[in-house]
Amino acid sequence: MNEQTSIKKSEWEKFSHLFKRQEISAKTTLLKEGQISKTAYFIENGCLRSWFNNNGKDITFQFFFEGYGVSSIESFKKNEPSLFTIESIEPCIIQSISKKDFEFVLNESIIIKKEVDEHIFQRLFFYQQLFLSRIKDNPEKRYKELLKQHPEILKRVPQHYIASYLGITPVSLSRIRNRH
Numbered sequence: 757m758n759e760q761t762s763i764k765k766s767e768w769e770k771f772s773h774l775f776k777r778q779e780i781s782a783k784t785t786l787l788k789e790g791q792i793s794k795t796a797y798f799i800e801n802g803c804l805r806s807w808f809n810n811n812g813k814d815i816t817f818q819f820f821f822e823g824y825g826v827s828s829i830e831s832f833k834k835n836e837p838s839l840f841t842i843e844s845i846e847p848c849i850i851q852s853i854s855k856k857d858f859e860f861v862l863n864e865s866i867i868i869k870k871e872v873d874e875h876i877f878q879r880l881f882f883y884q885q886l887f888l889s890r891i892k893d894n895p896e897k898r899y900k901e902l903l904k905q906h907p908e909i910l911k912r913v914p915q916h917y918i919a920s921y922l923g924i925t926p927v928s929l930s931r932i933r934n935r936h
Contacts, residue, residue, distance in 0.1 A: 774857040787842040793831035802848025808840040816920040895924045
């Protein structure tokens with residue numbers, strides 16, 4: 757662990773009493789599409805996904821693993837209905853914090869505020885890449901990029917969620933996988 761990581765970790769530990777540790781089973785919904793987000797989560801162990809309903813079809817657009825912070829940022833910040841659902845894919849251990857407590861932490865710690873700002877920027881960058889990839893890349897190219905950039909997804913996430921993420925059917929995903 758480098759010095760910067762150590763400083764960040766000790767800063768977060770100052771506020772550990774504000775977090776609630778929970779063990780949840782697979783397929784646990786933490787936030788439903790349309791609800792207002794009042795909680796942020798940190799994943800100690802496990803995998804979560806974000807998805808939305810598109811005319812009755814479940815569309816997965818992001819996966820989160822150990823060490824990730826997760827919320828519906830827009831809903832959490834603006835008190836508006838969430839555009840997506842957050843759900844566990846596998847049993848997880850998560851830390852949750854209320855909006856009020858999270859805002860307190862951000863006001864008390866410039867170190868954590870900077871880290872959260874960087875996290876939000878990274879999410880924006882991810883969404884930009886996802887958006888452009890959906891426009892310009894075919895499913896096979898999206899699969900190759902996923903394999904190269906996020907092999908953990910292919911190891912831990914069920915195929916039907918990966919297919920949804922890539923914007924294809926599970927049968928199409930099987931065909932693509934068989935070619936590689």
